Amino acid sequence: MKKQKSKGPLFIKTMVFGAMSGALYYLVFSNVDWVTKTYTMGGWHTVYPVGTALVFSFIHGAFASNLLALLGIEAKGSH
Amino acid sequence: MRRILIFLVIIGAVFLFAQDVLAGGGGPPKNMLKGFFEKVNPDGTAVFLVDTTGERKILVLPKDMKPEDVPMDRKVLVSLVTEGHGHKITNKIKSVSIMFIDLPTSKVIALLVVGLIGGLLSGFIGSGGAFVLTPAMMSLGAPGAVAVASNMCHKFPKAMVGAYKRWKYGQADIKLGVFMAVTAIVGVQIGIQIQKYILDHWGNAGSNLYVSLMFVIVLVVVGAYVFYDAYKLSKGGKEAETTKLAKKLQSINLPPMIHFKTAGIRISAWFTIPVGVATGMLAATIAVGGFIGVPGLIYVIGASAVVASATELVIAFCMGMWGSIQWGLSGLIDIRLTLLILAASLIGVQLGALGTTYVKDYMIKIVMGAVMLIVAVSRGAKIPGYLADLGLRPPLDPSTTSFLNSVSFWALVAALGTAGIIISAAMIRGMLQARAEGS
Numbered sequence: 001m002k003k004q005k006s007k008g009p010l011f012i013k014t015m016v017f018g019a020m021s022g023a024l025y026y027l028v029f030s031n032v033d034w035v036t037k038t039y040t041m042g043g044w045h046t047v048y049p050v051g052t053a054l055v056f057s058f059i060h061g062a063f064a065s066n067l068l069a070l071l072g073i074e075a076k077g078s079h
Numbered sequence: 080m081r082r083i084l085i086f087l088v089i090i091g092a093v094f095l096f097a098q099d100v101l102a103g104g105g106g107p108p109k110n111m112l113k114g115f116f117e118k119v120n121p122d123g124t125a126v127f128l129v130d131t132t133g134e135r136k137i138l139v140l141p142k143d144m145k146p147e148d149v150p151m152d153r154k155v156l157v158s159l160v161t162e163g164h165g166h167k168i169t170n171k172i173k174s175v176s177i178m179f180i181d182l183p184t185s186k187v188i189a190l191l192v193v194g195l196i197g198g199l200l201s202g203f204i205g206s207g208g209a210f211v212l213t214p215a216m217m218s219l220g221a222p223g224a225v226a227v228a229s230n231m232c233h234k235f236p237k238a239m240v241g242a243y244k245r246w247k248y249g250q251a252d253i254k255l256g257v258f259m260a261v262t263a264i265v266g267v268q269i270g271i272q273i274q275k276y277i278l279d280h281w282g283n284a285g286s287n288l289y290v291s292l293m294f295v296i297v298l299v300v301v302g303a304y305v306f307y308d309a310y311k312l313s314k315g316g317k318e319a320e321t322t323k324l325a326k327k328l329q330s331i332n333l334p335p336m337i338h339f340k341t342a343g344i345r346i347s348a349w350f351t352i353p354v355g356v357a358t359g360m361l362a363a364t365i366a367v368g369g370f371i372g373v374p375g376l377i378y379v380i381g382a383s384a385v386v387a388s389a390t391e392l393v394i395a396f397c398m399g400m401w402g403s404i405q406w407g408l409s410g411l412i413d414i415r416l417t418l419l420i421l422a423a424s425l426i427g428v429q430l431g432a433l434g435t436t437y438v439k440d441y442m443i444k445i446v447m448g449a450v451m452l453i454v455a456v457s458r459g460a461k462i463p464g465y466l467a468d469l470g471l472r473p474p475l476d477p478s479t480t481s482f483l484n485s486v487s488f489w490a491l492v493a494a495l496g497t498a499g500i501i502i503s504a505a506m507i508r509g510m511l512q513a514r515a516e517g518s
Contacts, residue, residue, distance in 0.1 A: 028418060036179050039414050040113070040154065042131035046407025049232050049414045053403070056421055057236030064426040065244075068433070075248055076436040076513050 007070060014070050017063035024059060028052070111224065112136065112157045113178065113410060119146040125172075127157065131410055139171045154178040156222050156411075176222035179413055186219050190416065191423040194233075196499045198424030202241045202431020203502050204447045205391030206369020208424070209234060210454055211491045216416055218488070228406035229416040235399030237424045238392045244432040245389035252341035252386055256393025258348065259355040259376070263368060263398055266359020274364065284468035291458050291465060293364050298455035301374050306448025312441035319440050325381030342382040342390070354379050355394075362398060369395065370451055377444075384443040385435055434502055437509025446501050450494050457490035 028035055039048045068074070114130040119140070127136045138157065140149070158173045180186070193215045197208030209230055216226035245251040278286045312319055321329075333347035354375035362368030369391045376387035406412055435443065460483045466472045475483070 025418065025422070028414070032415065035414060036154070039412065040130070040178070040410040042113075042408060042410030045410065046404050049407050049412040049417065050400070050403050052414055053232050053236045053417055053421070054239075056418060057240055057425065060421065061236070061240040061425045061429075064240075064429055068426070068429055073430065073433065073510075075244075075433040076509070 010066060010070050014063065014066040017059060017066055021056070021060040021063045024056060110159050110161065112138075112159065113154070114157075115154060116149050116151050119149050119151075125149055130154065136170060139169050141172055144172065144175075150175065150177060156224065176225075177220075178222065178225060179415070180220040182415060182419075187419060189215070189219065190419045193495070194420035194423035195427040196495050197420070198237055198241075198427025198429075199431040199434075199502055200427075200446070200450065200495070200498045201237060201392070201395075201424070202244070202428035203388070203434055203498075204369070204431075204443055204450070205241075205373050205388030206367055206395060207450055207498070208237075210367045211495050212420065214488070214491060221413065221416065224411050225413050225416075228403075228409075228411040229413045230420075231399055231406055232403040232412045232414070232417045233420045233424065235396050235403055236421060237428050238395035238399055240425055241428040241432050242389070242392035242396055244429055245392060245435070248389075248432070248436055249341065250385050250389035250435065251393055252339050252382070252390045253393055254337075255339040255342050255344075255351070255376075255380075255382070256390045257397065258337070258351050259358065259372065259390070260394045260397030262352045262355025263359035263362065263372070263394060264401060266356035266361075266368075267363040267398070267402075268359075269356065270360035270363025273360075281469070284465055288462065288465040288469060290364055291462050293361070294458040295455050295462070297361065297371060298451045298458070301371065302448050302451025302455060304378075304448075305374055305444050306452060309441045309444035309448055312439075313445070319383060319444075321381045322378045325379060328379065329381055339382075342376075342380075342386045344381050346380060351380060358394065359398070368398065370447075373447060384440045384447075388435070388443050388447075389432075430506075431502060434506040434509075437513060438505045442501075442505050446498055449501065450498050453490055453494035453497060457487045457494065460484075460487040460490065 038045060039052075112127060112129055114128045116125050117128050117135070118126040120126070123140050124137050125140060127138050128134075129136060138159070140146075154177075156176045156178050158176075160171045160173050162169050162171060193212060197212050200207040212230045212233070213223075213226045216229065217223055221229070242251050242253075242256070246253065274286060274289075277289045281288075308319075328350045329344060329346045331347060331350075333349055335348050336345055337348050337351075338345045354372070357375060358368040358372035361371045372394055373384075373387045373391050376382045376390060377384055380387075382390065403412070463472065463483060464475060464480060467474045
């Protein structure tokens with residue numbers, strides 16, 4: 001019989017990534033005037049939207065992955 | 080390994096050549112300005128500051144536009160009609176759109192819901208989402224170019240997360256995905272040139288008609304075949320077999336032969352090219368290359384539906400990244416829309432990805448076929464209007480136009496809803512079964 005995994009570290013990871021993701025969303029939406037102006041300047045400014053989307057995908061993606069695991073929703077065979 | 084490197088160099092050279100020959104492809108329309116109105120003159124003109132260059136232009140207001148209708152303090156997209164030659168060129172305003180729409184709670188919730196189900200669909204069948212996300216953003220008020228750009232910028236991180244998850248489940252063939260993506264980029268360039276040719280010769284109505292016809296023909300033919308195949312498999316209870324075409328192509332020894340380990344296929348690189356090019360052409364035409372990419376990988380290359388849909392996410396990542404850089408260069412990405420959709424779609428895509436581990440291979444085909452056929456109805460409802468615009472049929476009365484528009488919109492909602500329900504039901508059933516077997 002498989003040993004039940006402890007949810008403690010998973011909970012901490014979910015909270016840490018959740019807080020980081022929340023902070024990033026707060027950072028963007030509380031400076032929305034600067035963000036929308038700078039991100040749409042064109043040319044080399046393309047690194048802003050593309051880079052931001054990448055950073056969010058790592059942080060928020062990790063949060064989402066941990067959240068699903070915490071809720072017990074995992075791929076077949078990984079329980 | 081050396082043969083593969085040489086082949087990639089050839090493909091790269093073809094790509095560069097295609098870019099030179101077919102120069103000007105990609106990115107937003109050229110008759111569009113982005114920036115701010117600074118002043119409205121009494122003679123019916125306005126001073127416009129182009130934000131990317133700092134250049135000031137004098138634009139002629141259309142007759143039905145009053146000075147107080149000109150938005151002075153907001154970034155706008157102005158579409159223009161250029162008249163005259165040489166020094167007597169006048170730039171007449173055709174339409175003005177506010178670039179950044181207001182985002183009340185109701186719109187935020189709408190974006191999150193569409194993002195979640197679009198992500199679920201993407202994670203499960205490898206593509207989709209774009210066909211409903213772009214119209215959804217436009218119906219919330221975003222200008223078309225901003226909706227396409229913001230959707231593109233959300234597509235590649237979502238695809239990256241989905242591809243990573245499905246690679247971990249042993250489903251995504253990275254090598255096959257990269258090969259397909261390189262050729263798909265060439266296909267995108269060709270697709271854009273065909274679009275431009277049609278736009279130059281038959282105008283906007285002709286272009287709309289071409290896009291809709293392509294949409295309906297490809298979606299009905301391919302969607303019906305995928306659906307029929309899935310139906311046969313679900314009734315017969317047999318595992319999916321490699322098609323005769325794929326077996327024949329795999330047996331032809333035309334160097335360079337490439338072994339795609341995860342897909343379990345050894346095939347000549349030259350047979351992957353047409354599928355990649357067709358994927359790119361469709362992506363440039365109807366913005367959903369996966370509707371040809373996934374069936375192409377299954378029926379022409381010989382991959383299973385699980386591997387094909389997972390590999391499509393690798394292709395979507397490469398193409399989405401390339402497309403986002405192009406749109407970002409023109410400064411048309413509204414990062415607020417991108418991030419709001421991502422907030423939910425990054426959860427949806429992982430849910431869809433893990434869902435594939437609980438279902439049989441044909442379930443992916445059922446969802447894909449069903450979505451393609453319903454989306455075809457949505458686009459088909461637009462065709463009578465475009466035929467009327469081209470003068471190929473009598474004009475439609477307003478009530479018919481309004482009815483067809485509703486059919487088109489609700490068909491998209493139905494496609495998304497149907498996919499959401501089928502995927503969720505199949506996943507829950509699979510999970511319960513797995514738990515029952517495990518206990």
